[in-house]
Amino acid sequence: MSTEIVRLLTRMAETWNAGDAAGYAGLFTEDADYITFFGLHMKGRQAIEESHRELFKLPIKLDSGGGQPLIRPLSDDVALVISGGSSSVDGEHDPGRESVITLTALRTSEGWRFASFQNTRVSRP
Structure with missing residues (x-):
């Protein structure tokens, strides 16, 4: 499971x-819920x-790295x-664009897909 999700x-x-x-x-299910860092909620692959x-x-562009993802099986298929x-703009890393992304991975007939995505900007209190 973990190897397929990392892929x-x-x-x-x-x-x-x-x-x-x-x-x-x-990479997402047909009916996925996708929430951007500024709160826009998109419904579905289209x-x-x-x-x-x-x-x-x-x-x-997305920067490489970010460390190992935490993958917590909830069942055999979820x-x-x-x-x-994090991302860069025009090749320059922007620390203000660092995020924590939470996803739900689901085993489907197409293989593993993401059924939900939530992007939250990292901020300092």
Whole structure:
């Protein structure tokens, strides 16, 4: 389970950095819930693809790293995933863009997919 989910996270970064909106959205279930760091809630693979098609026109890339994700199996077919994330704009790392991402991974007939995504900016109190 963990290896397959780590591969899914890797594909998420690869499709993001390639600007592949269809490939990125394909990592999610048809009815996925996707919540951005500023609170926009998108419902479904099509909405994820459409919004990311526009987003990928910007010079935002995901940085590598973020440490090992926490993968907590909830059943044989469901896992909670918590991962760090950060991004760069025009090749410059921006510490203000560091995030904690919480996902629900679900084993489907297509293989493992994300059924939910929540991106929260890291802030200092």
